Amino acid sequence: MITEALPYGVFSxxxxxxxxxxxxxxxxxxxxxxxxxxxxARPTLNAFLAQGPRRWAEIRSRITELDTPPTYPLTDVALxxxxxVADYVDFYASEEHASNLGRLFRPNSAPLLPxxxxxxxxxxxxxxxxxxxxxxVVRPCGQLATSEGPVFGPSRRxxxxxxxxxxxxxxxxxxxxxxxAEHVFGVVVVNDWxxxxxxxxxxxxxxxxxxxxxxxxxxxWVTPLAALDAARIAAPTRDPEPLPYLRGAxxxxxxxxxxxxxxxxxxxxxxxxxxxxxxxxxxxxLTANGAAARTGDLFASGTVSGPAxxxxxxxxxxxxxxxxxxxxxxxxxxxxADGDEVTIAATAPGPDGxxxxxxxxxxxxxxx
Amino acid sequence: MITEALPYGVFSxxxxxxxxxxxxxxxxxxxxxxxxxxxxARPTLNAFLAQGPRRWAEIRSRITELDTPPTYPLTDVALxxxxxVADYVDFYASEEHASNLGRLFRPNSAPLLPxxxxxxxxxxxxxxxxxxxxxxVVRPCGQLATSEGPVFGPSRRxxxxxxxxxxxxxxxxxxxxxxxAEHVFGVVVVNDWxxxxxxxxxxxxxxxxxxxxxxxxxxxWVTPLAALDAARIAAPTRDPEPLPYLRGAxxxxxxxxxxxxxxxxxxxxxxxxxxxxxxxxxxxxLTANGAAARTGDLFASGTVSGPAxxxxxxxxxxxxxxxxxxxxxxxxxxxxADGDEVTIAATAPGPDGxxxxxxxxxxxxxxx
Numbered sequence: 001m002i003t004e005a006l007p008y009g010v011f012s013x014x015x016x017x018x019x020x021x022x023x024x025x026x027x028x029x030x031x032x033x034x035x036x037x038x039x040x041a042r043p044t045l046n047a048f049l050a051q052g053p054r055r056w057a058e059i060r061s062r063i064t065e066l067d068t069p070p071t072y073p074l075t076d077v078a079l080x081x082x083x084x085v086a087d088y089v090d091f092y093a094s095e096e097h098a099s100n101l102g103r104l105f106r107p108n109s110a111p112l113l114p115x116x117x118x119x120x121x122x123x124x125x126x127x128x129x130x131x132x133x134x135x136x137v138v139r140p141c142g143q144l145a146t147s148e149g150p151v152f153g154p155s156r157r158x159x160x161x162x163x164x165x166x167x168x169x170x171x172x173x174x175x176x177x178x179x180x181a182e183h184v185f186g187v188v189v190v191n192d193w194x195x196x197x198x199x200x201x202x203x204x205x206x207x208x209x210x211x212x213x214x215x216x217x218x219x220x221w222v223t224p225l226a227a228l229d230a231a232r233i234a235a236p237t238r239d240p241e242p243l244p245y246l247r248g249a250x251x252x253x254x255x256x257x258x259x260x261x262x263x264x265x266x267x268x269x270x271x272x273x274x275x276x277x278x279x280x281x282x283x284x285x286l287t288a289n290g291a292a293a294r295t296g297d298l299f300a301s302g303t304v305s306g307p308a309x310x311x312x313x314x315x316x317x318x319x320x321x322x323x324x325x326x327x328x329x330x331x332x333x334x335x336x337a338d339g340d341e342v343t344i345a346a347t348a349p350g351p352d353g354x355x356x357x358x359x360x361x362x363x364x365x366x367x368x
Numbered sequence: 369m370i371t372e373a374l375p376y377g378v379f380s381x382x383x384x385x386x387x388x389x390x391x392x393x394x395x396x397x398x399x400x401x402x403x404x405x406x407x408x409a410r411p412t413l414n415a416f417l418a419q420g421p422r423r424w425a426e427i428r429s430r431i432t433e434l435d436t437p438p439t440y441p442l443t444d445v446a447l448x449x450x451x452x453v454a455d456y457v458d459f460y461a462s463e464e465h466a467s468n469l470g471r472l473f474r475p476n477s478a479p480l481l482p483x484x485x486x487x488x489x490x491x492x493x494x495x496x497x498x499x500x501x502x503x504x505v506v507r508p509c510g511q512l513a514t515s516e517g518p519v520f521g522p523s524r525r526x527x528x529x530x531x532x533x534x535x536x537x538x539x540x541x542x543x544x545x546x547x548x549a550e551h552v553f554g555v556v557v558v559n560d561w562x563x564x565x566x567x568x569x570x571x572x573x574x575x576x577x578x579x580x581x582x583x584x585x586x587x588x589w590v591t592p593l594a595a596l597d598a599a600r601i602a603a604p605t606r607d608p609e610p611l612p613y614l615r616g617a618x619x620x621x622x623x624x625x626x627x628x629x630x631x632x633x634x635x636x637x638x639x640x641x642x643x644x645x646x647x648x649x650x651x652x653x654l655t656a657n658g659a660a661a662r663t664g665d666l667f668a669s670g671t672v673s674g675p676a677x678x679x680x681x682x683x684x685x686x687x688x689x690x691x692x693x694x695x696x697x698x699x700x701x702x703x704x705a706d707g708d709e710v711t712i713a714a715t716a717p718g719p720d721g722x723x724x725x726x727x728x729x730x731x732x733x734x735x736x
Contacts, residue, residue, distance in 0.1 A: 086495070086496055087494055087495055087496050089577075092574060105573075113572050113573060115511075115518075115569055115570060115572065118511060118517070118518045119511050119518070119570060121570065121573075121574055121577075122574065122577055123491065123492070123574040123575050123576075123577055124491070124492040124493055124494055124577070124581070125492055126455055126492055126659060127454070127455055127495065128454055128455045128659070128660065128661075128662045128665070129659050129660065138658050140657035140658050140659075141656060141657055141658065142656060142657045143483075143486060143487050143611065149486070149608070150483075150486045150487070150611065151611070152611045152612070152613050152656070195657070198657065201483055202483060202487060202489065203573070203574075203575075204481050204483065205473075205481060205489075205571070205572075205575070206460060206489055206490065206491040206571075206575040206576065207491050207571075207573070207574040207575020207576070208491075208574065208575070209457075209489075209490055209491055209492070210653070210654075210656065210657040210659070211657075213492070213654075213657060213659045214657045214658045214659050215658075215659075240517070243511065243518065243519070243520045244520070245520050285578070286578075286581075288509060288510060288520070288578065289508035289509055289510045289563070289566065289578040289579075289581060289582045290506050290508050290509065290582045290583075290736075291494060291496070291497050291508075291578070291581045291582050291583075292496065292497065293496075294496045297496070368658075
């Protein structure tokens with residue numbers, strides 16, 4: 001049984017201007033028409049996000065009480081990027097993922113770098129290339145290292161990263177972990193497309209840049225935190241104990257299950273439950289230096305990888321950098337070919353043993 | 369003799385709404401009033417920037433023909449952030465700076481990493497904390513490594529970076545170096561404040577994050593490229609020759625001289641002329657993977673450092689990580705104390721042997 005998560009998105013019908021809707025079953029409720037509120041007659045969620053948690057709760061409650069609201073079938077609407085992204089930050093919060101990448105990229109050192117257990121490592125990504133699910137992704141070009149020096153050309157090691165993204169509604173600086181729900185509105189499913197060959201050559205010492213900046217896809221639906229009550233769990237035990245600014249009493253582990261499908265074939269089931277750093281700690285860290293978060297900020301968890309092979313959230317890990325290909329459509333494959341399509345979906349426990357659907361993020365690769 | 373650069377900014381008088389102005393001598397011309405054009409009655413330059421180079425040239429020409437335009441004395445106006453920053457990218461284009469940091473941070477390896485001479489290394493910074501000159505900067509807090517493990521507290525090694533920033537007017541992807549002036553409107557003076565202790569602990573493997581994200585200050589005036597004709601010079605010889613996508617016939621080296629003043633005392637004169645990578649190459653690289661630049665994007669050069677000690681554009685380099693303090697107000701100093709004020713200014717050759725003033729970026733440190 002599926003409980004209604006009542007996620008928010010931005011939709012349009014025919015040639016009409018995009019506006020805010022809420023998904024109910026197979027339909028999209030036109031919120032501006034249903035509630036007579038201009039804040040929903042806009043092409044992004046940002047104005048509503050800025051109104052804050054009391055208002056979010058009030059609107060969610062009013063939606064559940066609507067009798068026969070104006071609704072369009074999902075099949076009749078176009079879905080748009082739901083949020084005008086302010087700043088985009090990507091973390092690295094899975095111990096399995098960070099350890100796997102350490103083993104692959106730095107085989108002669110300890111898999112985790114010394115800072116990893118002390119702080120949620122992260123970096124800024126490109127906000128302007130965050131796109132909505134369904135947007136086709138052109139294979140990026142860049143410098144690729146060869147034994148004769150770098151050459152410029154299309155990436156040969158195009159990969160995915162299955163992540164959970166968090167959308168900031170109310171800005172602020174120095175946000176303690178227990179104030180998380182006062183600031184963050186909800187979650188999206190994220191595919192942080194990654195060109196491993198571009199990334200591995202460029203990333204020292206200032207981090208990933210063109211290997212990531214060509215596209216980051218997000219689900220069209222933003223699931224409010226209010227729908228995730230039953231998914232909230234304690235985070236894993238952290239050792240050493242985090243510094244005080246990263247401590248909180250509220251449980252912000254999330255028991256969310258991902259699926260990763262490659263050309264329609266299920267290849268991985270990454271579990272969010274084991275993530276080392278919680279999103280509340282990510283936001284606390286992001287703002288701990290005094291930097292303010294803003295309405296529309298998006299921060300993502302980093303690749304979700306579990307301990308089992310079929311729980312890894314990137315193809316780099318899944319195929320162990322190509323050493324252990326997976327069979328897709330009868331062929332051994334390690335990275336993305338032109339025409340490939342990847343769909344990442346997520347579900348979570350809902351009330352009373354039900355499950356809620358967090359939607360999916362889908363993208364197909366076009367040739368360079 | 370000073371030639372008029374006719375830089376653009378956003379100003380307000382009394383309680384009136386901020387709007388676009390052009391600096392002429394000691395005054396600010398109210399462009400919306402002078403030209404009767406609504407595009408200048410806005411709180412940022414973005415709408416004008418998006419109109420493109422023909423329009424930029426037309427307006428510059430009309431300004432020079434104004435007879436007695438409505439002008440406010442500079443002393444009577446408040447200056448605001450001139451651009452709503454879309455994405456912010458920071459490069460690392462000075463060979464001296466990159467080599468100095470290599471020597472300081474990785475004393476047992478070659479100063480330059482293998483990729484440095486092949487591509488303009490860069491990373492995304494935080495757009496939401498770009499502030500206008502004069503904004504006070506609160507000392508950031510963060511994790512600081514100690515022999516007993518990391519502690520959380522105010523940065524003890526707060527530094528500056530003198531940089532030149534480039535403001536994108538017209539977006540696009542895969543912008544060749546010779547199309548630079550079709551896309552970039554002008555330049556700002558940048559102080560990329562840096563907390564070295566936070567940065568050195570956090571930055572592996574994903575690059576600088578909280579050590580930079582608390583504040584980046586820019587000059588209130590955006591000097592159009594059109595004012596920099598006499599400053600354009602050939603870039604230094606690059607060895608090896610850059611890959612074809614980074615080559616162009618147009619000279620985009622810039623003969624711009626910086627001054628860095630610490631509590632009013634001139635401590636450094638970084639020369640932009642020696643920068644290894646040109647801004648045209650930075651933009652070509654930034655968009656080479658297919659990522660589009662947008663109106664309002666800001667990208668900065670990275671610290672401008674010359675070969676002489678008094679040409680270094682950061683205090684980390686100037687004091688060789690504290691080993692060679694400078695005397696400020698009679699005291700040996702290496703990093704910023706609360707109450708310190710730093711002013712970075714820049715000038716460039718103008719027509720007929722004159723010089724033009726690119727303005728300054730100024731900031732004072734408040735306690736954490």
